[in-house]
Every structure is written in structure tokens, then in C-alpha cells.
Amino acid sequence: MRLLPLLAGLSSLTLHALPPAPTSSIKAGLAERDITPGIGMEQPGGYGKSFHRTFHDACKVRVALFDDGKKTAVVIGLD
Amino acid sequence: MPRQIVLDARAQIEKATGITGDAVLICASHSHSSGPVGMVMPGEYDTASDLVKKLAYEESSCADPGYLLRLTHEIVAGVVAANQNKVPVQLGCGFGQEDKVSFNRRLRMKNGQSWSHPGAGNPDILEYAGPIDPQVGVIGAWDLQGQLVGVVVNFACHATTNPGGISANWIQYLEKTIQG
Numbered sequence: 032m033r034l035l036p037l038l039a040g041l042s043s044l045t046l047h048a049l050p051p052a053p054t055s056s057i058k059a060g061l062a063e064r065d066i067t068p069g070i071g072m073e074q075p076g077g078y079g080k081s082f083h084r085t086f087h088d089a090c091k092v093r094v095a096l097f098d099d100g101k102k103t104a105v106v107i108g109l110d
Numbered sequence: 111m112p113r114q115i116v117l118d119a120r121a122q123i124e125k126a127t128g129i130t131g132d133a134v135l136i137c138a139s140h141s142h143s144s145g146p147v148g149m150v151m152p153g154e155y156d157t158a159s160d161l162v163k164k165l166a167y168e169e170s171s172c173a174d175p176g177y178l179l180r181l182t183h184e185i186v187a188g189v190v191a192a193n194q195n196k197v198p199v200q201l202g203c204g205f206g207q208e209d210k211v212s213f214n215r216r217l218r219m220k221n222g223q224s225w226s227h228p229g230a231g232n233p234d235i236l237e238y239a240g241p242i243d244p245q246v247g248v249i250g251a252w253d254l255q256g257q258l259v260g261v262v263v264n265f266a267c268h269a270t271t272n273p274g275g276i277s278a279n280w281i282q283y284l285e286k287t288i289q290g
Contacts (some may be wrong), residue, residue, distance in 0.1 A: 052254070053200065059251040060196030061260035064184035068145035068177060068276055072234035075149060075171050076142035076270075088282045090144045092184045095249070095262045096129075096192040097201075103129045105189055106262055107119075109111065109138040109147075109181070110278035 060096040065089055066110065111138045112151060115178055126186060127148040127193045132204040136185065141279040146174040147181060199251040199259055208247035214238045216220040242266070261288060 067090045074081040090110035097104050120131030138147070152175040154164040166172075216224050216239035217232075223251070224239040248262035269279035 046236060055198040055200055055254060057199055057201060058196040059199040059201070059259055060192035060194070061251070062188045062192035062195065065193075065249055066181055066184050066186040068174075070276075073146040073172055074143065074276075075146050075173075076140075077171055079169055080171060083276050085275035087143070087273050087277040090141070090276065090278050092181075092188045094185075094188040094192040095251075095260060096189065096196060097251075098193075098196055103127075103133060103193070105123070105129060105134045105192070106133065107136045107185060107188070108171055108262075108281075109136065109185070110141050110144045110281060 056100050058098045058100075060094075060098075061092045062096075064092040064094075066092055111136060111171065112147065112178065115147070115182055115185075118182050122182070122186040123189045126190050129189070129193070134189070137270045139279065139281050141277070141281065143269075143272040143275070143279050144275040145177050145181065146172065147178060148173055152178075197253050197259065199253055200261045202252070204248050206248065207244050208246050208265065209242065209244040211265075212238050212242045212244075214242050215268075216240055263288070 046074040067086070068083055070083055070086065072083050074083050093110075095106045097106075112245040116136050117131075119136060120134050122136055123129055124131050126185065135166045148171065150166045150170050152173060153155060155163050158166065215226050217226075217228050218224050218236045218239045219232075220236060228235055243266040245265075247262075249262040251260050251261075252261040253282065265284075271280045271283060273279075273282075
């Protein structure tokens with residue numbers, strides 16, 4: 032504690048005052064969930080039937096949630 | 111996305127978190143290498159003729175009712191998790207430009223028609239029949255220690271670049287590139 036006045040005095044002479052710790056009234060939450068289909072399930076989007084035979088990479092639900100304290104909005108992307 | 115999945119997910123999200131359905135945007139990447147959410151819906155042609163039923167259920171791409179339920183469940187679980195782990199953030203928004211990745215698949219032909227995918231180098235091609243949207247919209251969120259929490263990227267490009275096998279399609283490569 033005894034050091035504090037000295038440090039305070041130094042900072043006014045030679046150091047820049049530390050910026051105040053940032054604050055924000057906005058919160059964000061991000062999350063993912065796995066929605067990888069199983070081998071043998073249908074592969075959508077073609078003109079006939081097609082079935083998944085192999086796995087390459089995971090499919091996900093991707094969630095971005097924003098809350099300003101009054102209202103929460105959610106943006107969801109699906110693979 | 112089937113309309114009913116969006117309505118079900120919104121109702122369940124509202125029940126679980128209090129977040130109202132009108133504040134929940136659900137969008138699909140239209141991946142051609144992902145799960146069976148379309149195109150013929152379960153029961154959609156049950157009252158049609160036998161021929162139409164056969165064409166729809168046996169010869170067309172069909173949604174899987176079990177997968178649709180799982181999808182709805184995971185959408186809701188994802189929102190509940192995001193709502194629980196939310197932290198104070200600083201947000202940044204911006205736009206980039208990317209005009210080399212996508213192209214307009216409709217091309218105006220010498221015969222006066224516009225064709226989809228007439229074939230690269232087709233001598234009857236006159237010009238693209240329309241523009242692309244090269245704008246890349248980005249929202250970044252950083253926590254108050256300066257750590258990047260996440261990024262929302264908005265870019266219009268049909269996800270038909272199937273790498274072979276189950277895949278999130280080109281979105282997976284975008285994710286890999288951003289996450290490093």
C-alpha cells in the first residue's frame with residue numbers, strides 16, 4: 032500500500048495512465064451442435080435418390096446470440 | 111429449411127429461454143452434401159396417385175423424419191447453450207469483397223434463351239444472365255480481454271462443391287481458414 036502514492040506520482044510524470052477497463056452492455060454467446068447425418072442416410076439436393084456412403088467432415092448447427100440487455104436476437108446457420 | 115422445423119424450433123426456443131420467435135433467424139447453407147432435410151417431406155404425397163407416390167418416395171430425394179426431429183432438437187440445444195455462455199463483448203462489423211469464388215450459373219445464349227450450366231467454353235454463350243453478390247458481411251465479437259469469441263460471415267454461394275462424402279461443403283473450408 033505504501034507504494035501506491037509513489038506509483039501514482041510517477042504515472043502522472045512519466046507514464047501514460049492505464050486506460051479504464053473496457054465495459055460493454057452487449058453480450059454475445061456462440062455455440063455449435065453436431066448434425067452430421069449417418070452413413071446410409073439420404074444425400075439431399077439431387078434429382079434422384081442418393082445415399083451417403085462416406086464421411087468427409089462434420090455438419091453443424093452454428094448459433095450466434097446477441098443480447099443488449101433489452102432484447103436478444105439469434106442468428107442460426109445450418110450446414 | 112422446412113417451414114415447420116423453423117416454427118417448432120422457435121416455439122421450443124421461446125419456451126426454453128424466453129427469447130421470442132420473431133428474434134430468431136434460421137438460415138441454411140443449402141449444402142448438397144449434408145443431412146436429409148428435403149426435398150420431399152414425410153407424408154407430403156400420401157394422398158396422391160400411386161404413380162406420384164412412387165416417383166416422390168422411391169425415386170426422389172426425401173427428408174428423414176428422425177433426422178428432422180434431431181435437427182430441431184440440436185437447434186434448440188445450441189441456442190440454450192449460447193444463451194448460457196454469453197459474455198460481455200465488443201462487436202465489430204464490416205464488409206469485404208470477393209468476386210472470384212462464385213459465378214452466376216445462368217448464361218444468356220445465342221438462341222435468346224438463358225441456360226443453367228451450359229458447359230464451360232460453350233461457343234453459344236453470350237454473357238452471364240445476371241450478377242453475383244460479391245459482398246462478404248462480417249460481424250466479429252471480442253470479449254473484454256480482447257479474445258475473439260466468434261464471427262458471423264454472410265456470403266452468397268450455392269453449396270454444391272461436394273468434396274465427396276458427408277460434408278458441410280465449402281463452408282467447412284471457410285471455417286478452417288478463419289479458425290486456422
